[in-house]
Amino acid sequence: MFSHSEENYLKVIYTIELTKSKNVSTTLIAKKIHTKASSVTDMLKKLADKKLVNYEKYKGVSLTKKGKSIAVNIVRKHRLWEVFLVNKLNYNWDEVHEMAEQLEHIKSDSLINRLDAFLNFPKHDPHGDPIPDENGNIALHKNVMLSFIEANNSCVVIGLKDSSSDFLKFLDNLNISLGSVLKVISKEAFDNSMIIENNNHIISISNQISKNIFVKNL
Numbered sequence: 001m002f003s004h005s006e007e008n009y010l011k012v013i014y015t016i017e018l019t020k021s022k023n024v025s026t027t028l029i030a031k032k033i034h035t036k037a038s039s040v041t042d043m044l045k046k047l048a049d050k051k052l053v054n055y056e057k058y059k060g061v062s063l064t065k066k067g068k069s070i071a072v073n074i075v076r077k078h079r080l081w082e083v084f085l086v087n088k089l090n091y092n093w094d095e096v097h098e099m100a101e102q103l104e105h106i107k108s109d110s111l112i113n114r115l116d117a118f119l120n121f122p123k124h125d126p127h128g129d130p131i132p133d134e135n136g137n138i139a140l141h142k143n144v145m146l147s148f149i150e151a152n153n154s155c156v157v158i159g160l161k162d163s164s165s166d167f168l169k170f171l172d173n174l175n176i177s178l179g180s181v182l183k184v185i186s187k188e189a190f191d192n193s194m195i196i197e198n199n200n201h202i203i204s205i206s207n208q209i210s211k212n213i214f215v216k217n218l
Helices: 004-017 026-033 037-049 065-087 097-103 109-118 165-173
Strands: 053-055 061-063 154-160 181-187 194-198 201-205 213-217
Touching: 004 026, 004 037, 004 061, 004 065, 026 037, 037 053, 037 061, 061 065, 065 097, 065 109, 154 165
Parallel strands: none
Antiparallel strands: 053 061, 154 181, 154 213, 181 194, 194 201
16 A cells, blocks of 8 residues: 555656656656655655665666556546546536546545446546556557647647646637647747637647647648
8 A cells, every 4th residue: 555645756757757768857756746856855765665666866766567557557547537527527627637636546446447437448538648548558649749730731639748727728718629620820930839720710829839739630
């Protein structure tokens, strides 16, 4: 049995590992969790003692096979609960993260497997992030960002790099959601901003926005 804090650390390390080829630094973990690097170091030592991470001072940390298995299961629970809250309880996609943060620590595998079946085994959460199956298999995004789409090309939104509440609300104001078909009208060479067409509406978006939206070419 592991504490909520220990599980949260494992989940954060796992999500960072998905984008990093090297060991994860304590500084980066501290930034993600909003705590001091010294506190991260203390926790990593505890996790190492429990054989959940490989940790060496000044060289960062990586998950062991056991640690990764636990982390993937937490991610699975979190994303399934987000699907449930949005699809069955009609919460908005910007409202569910904090609730899922609490629900992900429920220990019953039977409950989660029944939840998965009840939701008809969804492959992605409301933000487009892939959901691991009960064996821990996960289909990751091919990282194509809207910012890479050239003028006169169309694409469909399949996920988000930034799933913060503020960003989700901003996208709602632009009527951009998963499944939205976007056509790039033009791109500005100076700052990489772009003019796009979304549902017959022409809007301008910054590079900061476009580099946080995963898309698939049409």
